[in-house]
Amino acid sequence: NAGVTQTPKFQVLKTGQSMTLQCAQDMNHEYMSWYRQDPGMGLRLIHYSVGAGITDQGEVPNGYNVSRSTTEDFPLRLLSAAPSQTSVYFCASSYARLARHHYEQYFGPGTRLTVT
Amino acid sequence: AQSVTQPDIHITVSEGASLELRCNYSYGATPYLFWYVQSPGQGLQLLLKYFSGDTLVQGIKGFEAEFKRSQSSFNLRKPSVHWSDAAEYFCAVGAVDMRFGAGTRLTVKP
Numbered sequence: 001n002a003g004v005t006q007t008p009k010f011q012v013l014k015t016g017q018s019m020t021l022q023c024a025q026d027m028n029h030e031y032m033s034w035y036r037q038d039p040g041m042g043l044r045l046i047h048y049s050v051g052a053g054i055t056d057q058g059e060v061p062n063g064y065n066v067s068r069s070t071t072e073d074f075p076l077r078l079l080s081a082a083p084s085q086t087s088v089y090f091c092a093s094s095y096a097r098l099a100r101h102h103y104e105q106y107f108g109p110g111t112r113l114t115v116t
Numbered sequence: 117a118q119s120v121t122q123p124d125i126h127i128t129v130s131e132g133a134s135l136e137l138r139c140n141y142s143y144g145a146t147p148y149l150f151w152y153v154q155s156p157g158q159g160l161q162l163l164l165k166y167f168s169g170d171t172l173v174q175g176i177k178g179f180e181a182e183f184k185r186s187q188s189s190f191n192l193r194k195p196s197v198h199w200s201d202a203a204e205y206f207c208a209v210g211a212v213d214m215r216f217g218a219g220t221r222l223t224v225k226p
Contacts, residue, residue, distance in 0.1 A: 031212045033212065033213075033214070035216075040125070040218060040219075041218055042120075042122075042206055042216040042217050042218040042219045043160075043206065043208075043216040044216070045213060045214065045215065045216075048212050048213055050212055056213070058213060059215070090159070090160070094212065096211070102148060102167050102211070103148050103167075103210070103211040103212060103214065104150070104162060104165060105150075105152075105160075105162070105208075105214060107159045107160045108159070109159050110159060
């Protein structure tokens with residue numbers, strides 16, 4: 001059981017390039033989310049999904065796209081990278097089938113992205 | 117909209133001293149509340165959570181937190197801090213669309 005996996009671990013992009021951050025979970029969780037972490041700002045929610053085919057915007061969605069075609073995968077796309085997107089990105093999954101584990105987020109190890 | 121405020125950016129305590137980290141939230145209904153810890157260069161680990169019932173919740177590593185609805189607070193406490201507790205602590209509120217506070221960095225003096 002690998003939990004939540006993210007690739008790549010590190011990435012350097014030039015301004016204007018595009019890329020996809022991959023996230024996968026093998027726990028059959030319904031919910032998945034993407035966060036970015038910046039110094040002094042905690043984690044901010046970018047996009048989230050409550051199931052395959054259903055996504056919604058979080059606090060800071062601009063510049064990012066997501067889709068969820070399967071329960072397991074939730075990729076995050078940067079269409080035209082900007083220096084302001086330099087950050088550490090965390091993917092998380094959760095579920096609500098057992099009350100005592102309601103919405104408890106399981107985090108991936110993160111992707112450190114630098115945009116020059 | 118839901119939000120979380122952690123008023124203390126940085127706290128320093130001596131090893132063996134007690135600790136309280138503050139968290140205030142804004143949420144429209146009965147909140148799901150969480151505390152996470154992040155050691156340098158690491159991911160996030162869940163310390164404890166509250167969603168109903170007893171307002172004093174126990175977590176891992178000797179931490180506890182108390183939910184006070186009247187004060188919209190969910191403060192984290194530990195009676196005796198160990199050097200290994202030095203880390204950044206995040207309070208969070210919500211469900212799928214979880215919101216995190218900005219974090220409190222804890223330094224432990226020997």
